[in-house]
Amino acid sequence: MRRQAATFVWRAALAAALVCGIGLLPWLTRTDPALTVLKARSADRDPTPEVLADIRAQLGLGDGPLRLLGQWLGGLWRGDAGRSWISGDEVTPAVLQALGASLLLMAVALVVAVVTAGLVCARTLRLGAHRRLDGRRTAGSGSAVLAALPEFLTASVLATVVGVQLGWLPALGWYGPQWTVLPALALGLPAGAVIGRLLDDLLPGAFAEPWALAAAARGLPGRSIARQAVRRCLPGLLPNLGLFVVGLTGGSVAVEQIFDIPGLGRTTLQAALAQDLPVLQAGTLLLVLLAAVAAGLAALATRRIAGPALRDGALSSLHRPQPPTRGIPTFVHGGLLTLVIALGLPRDPLALDTTRRLQPPSWTQPFGTDALGRDMLARVAHGALDTLLLALAIGIVALVAGALLGLVARVSGPLVDTVNAVPPVLAALLVTSVAGSGAATPALAVGVVAWAPLAAHTSALLRQERAALHVTATRGLGAGRWYLLRRELLPAVLPPVTRHALLRLPGIALALASLAFLGLGAQPPSPEWGLLLAENQPYAERAPWAVLAPAAVLALLGALAVSAAGGIRRARPRTSATLAERPSLTRELVETG
Template identity: 45%
Template sequence: MTGARTRGRPTVPVATLSRVLTVAALLGVVGLLPWLSGRDPALSILRARSAEQDPTPEALEAVRRDLGLADGPVAILLRWVGGVLHGDFGTSWNTGRDVLPSTLAALGVSATLLACAALVAVPVAAALVAPALRAGVTGAPRRTSGFAAAALTATPEFLLASIGVVVGSLYLSLPSYGWTGPQSAILPALALGLPAGGLVGRLLADSVSSASTEHWVVTWSAAGIDRRRTALAVLRRAAAAVTPQIGLVAVAVLGGAVAVEQVFAVPGLGRTMLGDARSQDLPALQADVLVLLVVGVIVGIVTTAARRALLGASVHDDAVPVPAARFVRRRRHAAIPVATALGILAIVLVGLPRDPYAATTAKYAPPSSAAPFGTDASGRDVLARVAHGAATTIGTSAAVLLAAVVVGVVLGCAPRLFVGPIEVSNAAPPVVTGVLVASIQGPSAGAAALAVLLVSWAPLAAHTAALAAEVRSRPYVVIMPSLGASRSRILLGTVLPAVVPTVVRHALLRLPGVALALAALGFLGLGPTPPSPDWGLVLADGVAAVERAPWVAAAPLLSLILLSVTAVAASSLAGRPGRRTTPVTSSPVSNSAVPTP
């Protein structure tokens, strides 16, 4: 016991040091942003203060002298850090007021919006989990088809927000702009809660299906335990596996709802951060980032504690069974991804011969034989633009996801060492990293891909860490060092083969999310630039005319849904559990890992 405690002591300082160094590195990048971008920060501040004042050398020098820019970025950053340690987050370069009160006010708005979105996401997720839970406790565990979840997660929040503005203002008499009271949160909460509920529901449904194959479920069933109690135990066991993912989704919604906040003019933290980054208001941007990172770290700690509480005393980290259930491939299930993939292929083959840039007919022409998906605001063929954009959008998404899997698996195998980058990467949503990367490189497809990659690996790394911990707790793995197996042999020969297939299936589920993140950056002008037929730009055109010409947005939305269904179905096809009565496990499940009814 003493040896275990001795070995365990360094882990806490390592995790803490990882968090501190990562936050310091990110704040350093933010502090150097005005200089890394190659733009004169004095010019940006002068334009933010007064767009009419001429940027004369005298005016720029006055701004530099007023803000102390002549001292250089390092001195400014160190001065800011010293102020933070004394509770002073600085004053805004644009307004001259303290930045902390406005940042906390924006955080309060975003937290309220997150709570309202959770009220939407929870029942959506429950509806998606119910079929898997019912099947699991009745002896036929299965993964859900996921079509509803795929459709929800494939629908961009900003598109839902734009539709909500039209429907809310014309038919429901709900406020569509600003933040004036509880009613102002209804439409933004729907736009954020529906996709989040679809993602959480899908992850939890898969976890329920996996938990239902464990031997203790068979034992409970043979002992005549009430199905309701069994269902609650399975749900608790499954929730423990995805609790970190739920925390990641919550933080992503909190800081990444920029597009929704932009559409509804909600003064939340994401929208505030985007404005501060564009105006290069460095003290305000640093306060925004620091507050968001602190929230991300707190959520990470809380979800870790919640996971341990859910596992409880009888199912704990040192004795968690991860049975290698037999997966049965069935040809009829292959028809789903094949059909949806053929749908995307048909769109591409029919649209590729068409010109995506030429104005061939009238503006906003409805679908016809000449233009099956109609035309956009410039009279361009929407089918041609969607088809030509498919190669770049899907190809870029797949490349980003592949890189995210590699990075996530590698860093997830050392979670305590990389806990800081994992938490920070998730706390910085794609839009925020998109702003930072675009400020340095300029808006482009490559910059958008890099921005999405910087945050996409974090959920996969967290999932890898959780799965690796469970695999290492198997009895036959615990005893391997005593038999002479080295750490590298255990990792490469036992842990990774058991973890990687599940992480890859998780990554496939996130393919639509990566495509949506790229689309959101294009929508906000942080990705490919017009007239590129990128799906994000096509969606941006459709959002602007969603009431007048809904077919412009419908075409890329249909493509995203087909892509999402293909990814979900392919994930299910990659591994489908067989009947629970004949599971195959690599080792017996220990008694300490069986919940006590």
């Protein structure tokens, strides 16, 4: 009970710090809120001293930020989040309406994600249920390509082809259930592919456990065994599933922009751009509360599924020593990516030739040209240096930070939920406001949130690994915490978390691309991949190659990350021998403990 109370206080303190920091943002950045509000209300009106003074009097800016923040917090107890600085309307109804739209979109997208994850793991489930699984993951590179597709690109293609050209489903607006299908597909397909890869990573260990072998020996139906195997893997997935829920709600800004959905992510983004503090604070607070609810439900579900086993230390490890997958796909994908970069680097990515605008691919220009006649192969190759190196650096930092913070779940758990509630777009705006715009702004914004899923994964796996039978037995022999962490826990947890980090590498590149797509990342004439997609998006119908080239390279990066992840496996630990084979094991444990 005391631990739960401490966690609640820590979570509340983090939420209060985030909301208060947003409330003080204009003053921390030394910008004039009155000028920003005037530009948002009427961009053509001159910012005369009289006009700015009138706005300050209307908003009460003369009272200072602390008084404004205190008034806003005081109104929350009555359900009053103030009035919008831009429109003058009450904030609470507008934000709740936006939350309702986002929750509906999230629910449908989550259904799409679950179905997609099931399709990704279908072959593993079928082979495992019939005892024909060799211990390796069986999901192909198709799921990696799907996970690496930019959400905004998928949304644009669905809106243009399915919504406009074919007319099967409505493409713009938000007027009923039919309008949720296309944006839910754009959000759910990539998320489901990532969830499916994580589940596929755990299933071989579940099918190798004694209960699965006994069930198969007794002739139980394969469907029952497969269903219980999924249930066995859920405790390690539920924390990340909760993060996906929050990400689908607050991180779908680009999709909401394309489909014109009045969701919470879009509302928060517009408020952040206009520095409409009451709306921005209310939207952020709702995202934080949603993250806390999702984390609580994930913890309750984990306790219900595996609570007694976690308490009694009666689980077996899902991460056993396995042979690494063959490296042929890794060399193929890496070779193709290297070939693209090598062919494009000698070319000039900034050379203009307006006589060759939007030319299709040819022998001289294999990727065609863009709207200014620039060689797309050159721009993709030069952009790869920035995108890949930056994404790799962020991925390494996120892996180290996530693994370290995941070791202290009591501290990192609420921190993960709070950080995950901040969409990368909002993080980019906050970083830009504090540190200013520059080449490092997108990296800082993505890096602030990139470690959270890895920390949640580390904590979940450690919780299960500590309850494994061999760890319980080792602890009973007198091993100390440092010995267990170094010899038993970290060798089991780090390989799957590292594979997860590799799976996230295309997602980091996509986050950087999304910021560029929304105008918050690299600026022209930079050949960064996200900026290439944003620049050529208006010409997708006339010149699809201008969009497909960077999208295909992103998909190739996803396939490379997944194939490389297959080679990271747990080595056979030194303590895997039995007591009969190693009579000195007990003495070694006691001495090192």
